[in-house]
Amino acid sequence: MSKDFPTREENYSEWYNHIARKADLAENSAVRGCMVIKPYGFAIWEKMQATLDKMFKDTGHSNAYFPLFIPKSFFSREANHVEGFAKECAVVTHYRLKNDEEGKGIVVDESAKLEEELIVRPTSETIIWDTYRNWIQSYRDLPILVNQWANVVRWEMRTRLFLRTAEFLWQEGHTAHATQEEAEQEARTMLDVYAQFAEEWMAVPVLKGVKTANERFAGAVDTYCIEALMQDGKALQAGTSHFLGQNFAKAFDVKFTTKEGKQEHVWATSWGVSTRLMGALIMAHSDDDGLVLPPKLAPIQVVIVPIYKNEEQLNNISEVAIQIKADLEKEGIRVKYDDRDTHKPGWKFSEYEFKGVPVRIAIGPRDLENGTVEVARRDTKEKQTYQQTDIVHKVEHLLENIQKNLYDRAVSYREENTRQVDSWEEFKDVIENKGGFVLAHWDGTSETENKIKAETKATIRLIPLNNKQEGGKCVYTGNPSTQRVIFAKSY
RNA sequence: CGGAGUGUAGCGCAGCCCGGUAGCGUACUUGCAUGGGGUGCAAGUGGUCGCUGGUUCAAAUCCAGUCACUCCGACCA
Numbered sequence: 001m002s003k004d005f006p007t008r009e010e011n012y013s014e015w016y017n018h019i020a021r022k023a024d025l026a027e028n029s030a031v032r033g034c035m036v037i038k039p040y041g042f043a044i045w046e047k048m049q050a051t052l053d054k055m056f057k058d059t060g061h062s063n064a065y066f067p068l069f070i071p072k073s074f075f076s077r078e079a080n081h082v083e084g085f086a087k088e089c090a091v092v093t094h095y096r097l098k099n100d101e102e103g104k105g106i107v108v109d110e111s112a113k114l115e116e117e118l119i120v121r122p123t124s125e126t127i128i129w130d131t132y133r134n135w136i137q138s139y140r141d142l143p144i145l146v147n148q149w150a151n152v153v154r155w156e157m158r159t160r161l162f163l164r165t166a167e168f169l170w171q172e173g174h175t176a177h178a179t180q181e182e183a184e185q186e187a188r189t190m191l192d193v194y195a196q197f198a199e200e201w202m203a204v205p206v207l208k209g210v211k212t213a214n215e216r217f218a219g220a221v222d223t224y225c226i227e228a229l230m231q232d233g234k235a236l237q238a239g240t241s242h243f244l245g246q247n248f249a250k251a252f253d254v255k256f257t258t259k260e261g262k263q264e265h266v267w268a269t270s271w272g273v274s275t276r277l278m279g280a281l282i283m284a285h286s287d288d289d290g291l292v293l294p295p296k297l298a299p300i301q302v303v304i305v306p307i308y309k310n311e312e313q314l315n316n317i318s319e320v321a322i323q324i325k326a327d328l329e330k331e332g333i334r335v336k337y338d339d340r341d342t343h344k345p346g347w348k349f350s351e352y353e354f355k356g357v358p359v360r361i362a363i364g365p366r367d368l369e370n371g372t373v374e375v376a377r378r379d380t381k382e383k384q385t386y387q388q389t390d391i392v393h394k395v396e397h398l399l400e401n402i403q404k405n406l407y408d409r410a411v412s413y414r415e416e417n418t419r420q421v422d423s424w425e426e427f428k429d430v431i432e433n434k435g436g437f438v439l440a441h442w443d444g445t446s447e448t449e450n451k452i453k454a455e456t457k458a459t460i461r462l463i464p465l466n467n468k469q470e471g472g473k474c475v476y477t478g479n480p481s482t483q484r485v486i487f488a489k490s491y
Numbered sequence: 492c493g494g495a496g497u498g499u500a501g502c503g504c505a506g507c508c509c510g511g512u513a514g515c516g517u518a519c520u521u522g523c524a525u526g527g528g529g530u531g532c533a534a535g536u537g538g539u540c541g542c543u544g545g546u547u548c549a550a551a552u553c554c555a556g557u558c559a560c561u562c563c564g565a566c567c568a
Contacts, residue, residue, distance in 0.1 A: 013562095032559085087566065123568090156567060157492085164567065217568095225568095237568065274568050307527050346528040353528095364527055374527075491567090 007288045012232040013160075019282055020161045022354045023291040026278075033159040033166030040355060041278065043299035045169070048277060049149065051201055051297075052171065055193050061145040061173060066127050068151075069118035074126040078251040084218020085122045088155045090166075092118040120153040125219065125244070125270055128174045129252040136176060136266060138257050143186075144176040162279035163236075163491050170274035176266045178256065180245075183267035184222075187243040190271040191224040194239035202277065203294040203406035204228045204284045205414055206238055207437070207486060209462025214446050217270075221245035227461045227486070229414045230283040233435020235461045235488035238280050241271035279491075285379075285406050291356030292378055294406050295399040301334045302395060303357045307345045307364035314339065317363050320388065324361065324373070327392045333399070353378060358402045359395060379405055420484070427475050427487075431458045437488050441481035443474035452476050458487045 006014040020026055025041030028034075037045065053063070069092060076082045096112030121127065128146075135141060153167045173190060177183040191208055198206045206226035216223045220242035228238050249255070249265040258264055285292040295301050304321045308314040318339060325335045336357075338348055345362065352360055362374040373391060376383040379402050386394050417436030421427045430438055442448060442460065453459050463485045472481045 028560095152568090154567070157565075158562090158567090168568075170568075240568070272568070276568050309526060344526055344528095344530070346526080346530080348529090349527095350529045362527070366527070 008231060008286075015288070016279075016283060017161060019286050019291055019354075023282075023356060024354075025282070025291070026161050028161070031166075033156060035159075035161055035165045035167075037169075037275070040299065044281070044293070044297055045275060045278060047297050047299060048197075048201070049171075052193075052197055052273065053147075053149075055197060056147050056171075056173065059145075059189060059193060061147045061175075063148060064146045065148050065150070066124050066131065068121055070121050070124075070127045072117045072119055074130050075119050077126060078219045078247055080247075081125065081219035081251075085154075089122055090120040090153045090155055092120065121150075122152055122154045123270075123272075124148065124150070124152075124172055125174065125248055126252070129248040129254060129268070132174075132176055132266070133252050133254045136254055136256050139178050139259055142176055142178045142256060142266065143182065145173075145186075146175065147171055147173040160279075162275055162282070165275075168275050170272050172270060172272040175269045176249075176254070177269070178258070178264075178267070180267050183245075183269050184243050187222070187224055187241045187269045187271065190269070191226065191239070191241040194241065194271070194273060195226050197273075198226055198228065198238055198277075198280075199407065201294065201296045202281055202284070203296075203403055203410060204238070204280055205407065205411045207462060207464060209464045209467075209486065211240075211462060212446070212449060212460045212485075214449050215459060215461075217242045219244060219247050220270075221247065224465075225462055227488075227490075228280055228284065229410075229417060229437060229488070230280070230491070231286075231413070232283075233417055233489070235437065235486075235490040236276070236280050236283065237461070237490065238277060239271070239273040242269060244268035244270060284410055286356070289350075289381075290354035292406065293356035293358060295358045295403045298356065298358050299334065300336045300352075300355070300357050301399060302328060302336070302359045302361060303348075303352045304335065304337045304361045304363065305345055305348045305352075306337075306339055307362055309365070313365055313368075314341075316368055317365075320368065320373075321361075321363055324363075324388065324391055328395060331392060331396060333395065349376075359398055361391070361395075377402055379409075421475060422472075424475055427452075427458075428456055431456045431487070431489065435489065437461070437486050439484040440475040440487055441472035441483070442485050443477050443479035443481055448474060448476050448479075452487070457489050459490060461486045461488050461490060 008015045024038050026035050026037045029036045093114055094108050094112050095114060096109040097106050098109040100107040132144060135144060149171045151167055151169050155166055156164050159165050175186050177186060195206050195208050198204045206228045208226055211223040211225055217240065222243040224241045225237050226239045227235050230236050246265040246267060248268050254266045255263045256266055282291060304325060306314060306317040306321055308317055321337050325337050328335045349360065356378060358378050360376045367373050371388050372385050373388055374383055374385055375394065377398060418439065419430055419436060420439045421430055427438060427440055449460055467483045469483050474481050
């Protein structure tokens with residue numbers, strides 16, 4: 001099983017790309033910076049979507065849909081917001097093409113210039129708040145708890161499958177509230193939803209916290225986030241939830257009448273996770289043999305591979321395999337029986353390993369004689385032989401066990417790579433040579449944060465929620481500090 | 492937008508310096524054998540060498556321009 005592609009150790013980036021391609025998740029498209037999500041990759045995303053969607057509904061939210069195009073004037077209403085996104089916007093300027101008179105093919109018809117340019121949404125706060133103005137008159141209209149599943153476009157300079165593409169899929173929640181407390185609570189609640197999803201479904205442990213001013217969303221008062229540690233020691237922001245204060249309500253003049261008859265601006269939140277979660281999933285668990293999927297999100301949880309020499313053997317094996325498949329499916333397990341005769345067993349073993357299928361069952365002539373099957377688990381690569389009569393119970397147990405093992409493994413990795421650091425020399429050394437999360441004192445100024453970033457490329461990933469307060473000295477300036485914050489290099 | 496590099500078969504590459512019949516690996520198709528960890532042998536299909544122009548009897552190769560992509564920075568979910 002020799003692999004002629006880089007291992008995780010040799011070249012993490014190339015390894016990552018290779019996994020994404022070999023697992024049949026996605027590929028670069030002919031369009032600059034854009035990605036094609038292939039059916040297998042999309043099946044995982046759909047599973048994520050369905051799970052998150054249910055969690056949103058369970059917390060009182062409904063889905064809606066807003067336009068792809070945003071008039072430039074809307075977009076520029078909120079000063080910080082437009083400044084934050086201006087450098088990465090795709091802009092529609094014309095609405096018609098024509099045949100070139102000099103025969104150079106199809107060209108833009110200059111006479112069809114839009115009076116006002118349209119921005120392809122990089123995020124939808126502006127168009128949504130412009131809409132909410134009409135929806136909200138009274139405190140009786142609040143809260144509005146809406147989510148949309150959509151694509152957005154951010155014209156990034158450099159792109160990478162799932163982690164940063166020019167167009168990506170996501171969900172964005174946009175809520176409107178009568179009070180500050182309620183909006184802040186909403187932002188925290190959704191952060192908890194994201195953390196729960198990451199840990200329980202993706203088996204990716206995350207830290208919850210709040211961003212510093214430097215890293216805050218453009219237009220937010222507070223940005224909460226979950227951060228996960230990847231296998232190369234870099235942090236990945238896996239989800240964000242923003243308390244927007246009254247910034248957008250003021251920019252779009254969204255007011256409501258209180259019980260007392262007073263006019264007040266509405267309080268807002270927005271929150272989102274994207275197909276970047278797919279990147280997190282790949283990087284958190286995969287190994288040199290391919291993707292490793294947590295059973296809860298795996299489109300195929302169990303694959304059955306027959307091993308046979310002739311058609312008669314295949315028929316006999318199929319009988320057993322189809323029965324096992326039915327028995328497993330009765331328990332809600334997603335099973336594929338791969339009886340293709342176009343590929344050999346060894347090929348299939350490798351293929352499903354690349355695709356991260358958690359459990360593989362192989363059945364051959366030997367098993368037919370003994371009434372057994374061979375069961376292999378993807379996470380540890382261990383193989384065991386079980387009696388056919390026992391199989392449903394064993395597989396159920398195994399799937400739970402794999403889910404838990406992936407999470408535990410990721411937690412241990414994070415613990416091993418989280419270090420408390422008190423001197424600047426040590427800080428530089430750890431960031432440069434070891435990576436991971438670094439807990440260090442910081443004097444609370446953007447200036448210091450920027451200097452640390454310039455010297456080490458590390459940024460403050462978050463200030464943990466309910467952070468322990470302790471006196472100390474800033475690792476960079478030596479100025480007094482009241483708490484440690486989390487530094488890391490990030491994606 | 493700054494620095495470096497690459498465009499030759501679906502994919503990965505050689506050939507270019509020193510111009511002269513378009514190559515290799517893999518994939519694909521067919522046949523036979525094989526089948527408990529990416530199978531072996533044989534035959535076969537597939538390319539206006541990124542694009543435009545120039546030099547030349549002759550250009551993948553030399554020259555000029557242009558487009559695209561990759562990597563490293565800046566930016567970012």
